[in-house]
Amino acid sequence: MIDRVNRAGSLPFAVQLKALLDQEARYQPKLIGLRIIESAQDNGLRMTVKLRDFQVRDLLSLTRFFSFRAETFSLAVNLLDRFLAVMKIQPKHLCCVGLCCFYIAVKTLEEEKNVPLASDLIRISQNRFTVHDMMRMEKIILEKLNWKVKAPTALHFLGFFHSRIQELVEMESKKILNIERLEAQLKACHCSFTFTKIKPSLLALSLLALEIEDHHEVDEGPALKEALDALQESLAVKTGDLVCVKELVAKCLVEYSSTKCQKPNGQRLRWMISGRTARQLKHSYYRIAHLPTIPEYSC
Template sequence: MKFSEPWGRQRLSFLLEKAASREAKMWKGYLPKRPSSQDTDVSPAQRDEAVRWLTELHGRLQLYPETLVLAVSVLDRFLAPIKARPKYLRCIAIACFFLAAKTCEEDECVPSLKELAESSGCGCSPSEILRMEKIILDKLNWDLHTATALDFLHIFHAMVLSCRSGFLDSMLGLNRSQHLALLTRRLYHCLSDHTLMQLRGSMLALALITLDLETCCPDWLALTIELLRKAQIDSSELIRSRELVSRSLSPSRASLPPNTVYIYRPPSPDRQDQAPPGPPTDSRLRLPASTKRKVEEMEVDDFYDGIKRLYNEDVTAAVPEGAPPAEAAAAGGGLGVPLPRQEGSSSPCPPLQPVGAS
């Protein structure tokens, strides 16, 4: 189906208006719960782990993307107003998943409850899942239908293609289904990050698609403004959402522990003629090759600024040689991770090297 026809665009506008109305009625802002020393409530980290577990199960069963996204939506709506013990979390999650499967899948594709309990390894019996299912439905007033981030992602994606139908083939070499599948996988990652629960589904979807357009479409800004106008979303809210989503999807942040410290030590003059050492043993110190080429021409102060811009982190003050361990840990943000020391270098961190160095 082509969406370039006037009827197609009118249909998309109608679907967007209907989804936005449903979202405004159902969505409630996320309020992080206070941490408790007692095992009386599910923590945000435990919630994220449960979502990742459901994502793996969803991949094994090869169900529709709508099933997983609805299951996470039902899980969050159920956990928001109540206190649930962590030991019941998997039972709650699998019950939400079963409800979503019965809502979104064809009848012949819905796994049996016994099969689901065994294949998932949730540790619950079918009767326990059924009892939990009834509790969830009662708490949500038997209303599972809501506009999810995936619904908005489909609508925004179709709107973009209705204006720029050929940009996927020319810029990315992907067809429409492949590009939507790529965005959907990124959405799965965002769903497992509780820091993004503060975003409405429409904002999350719009942030995802505009971040992608920025990398592949020359007039992405004009398309973004058009989507903002149709969705009636404030630009400042989108900017904030894009920052949160970009931070969540960043590969560097995904592979780094918190408070990672980067130390640059310029080579000494007597070692400039020597062959550069091999790549660092710690993969956390690798930089993209394009960034390294730029670094070679930068002054030391500019290099520090570049690191801050690249990783969105402030570079901590250097630790004097011979400082006590406690002082070094405090200057490093309490990281406490031992770094390998190379011979002939007074720094505990080897010099940064290009990824391709050998």
């Protein structure tokens, strides 16, 4: 049976937070496995940080291609990182693993009518494995993850924390934090291996802290900072840890905005679809739109 995150929106904030934090640790990638990936040499024989990041960018492109929710992408990345941390896979199998993690996330979170056929996913990504290969790999992934699929992701915490801060501040302050911009920033962080070893709750808090810090000169800045401090206290996060992760996020976003960087939200889809393939797909599958940039600050 597939495990699911309990959603209890009517419960007090402290109760919901405790439940999420209790589950968070059970859905983290194994640190020892991540360190093995981090230390691997780029010789084509071992899974590496670079290969992982390339695969995540492909999943981001697929997410946009099908107009799936950000939560689907975030869950797919969680599944991929957890699997890579427990299995020593060969680079040649990475595309199949990544696509299967994506497909599991899609079937878990998207409406059934929007779930594409496995054969369509294979055609679009121009991979040479079969539907049978995907079915076997999907079974392996689910078994290795003990069928625990619906993880509390950084996106889940980001939305939860954003709502909490909105509850604690006045109306004018509510306009400062743009959730779409924060979600786009999180997508950029997902594309960097650096954040695989950081708790989702801490990553979400750091994104909010960095955004509030950028607005410290506005009139609503102190109120937002006070709400953030209350949230940090509830999480029992040390200031040093928050500062450290916030600096990593800032560095990631600077690289993201650089013209030298292959931007996760500005990257062209690498999949070329033939006329024959296009005719076999639903119309909505090949209405490709460019990935959006991170929204600017709201006025």
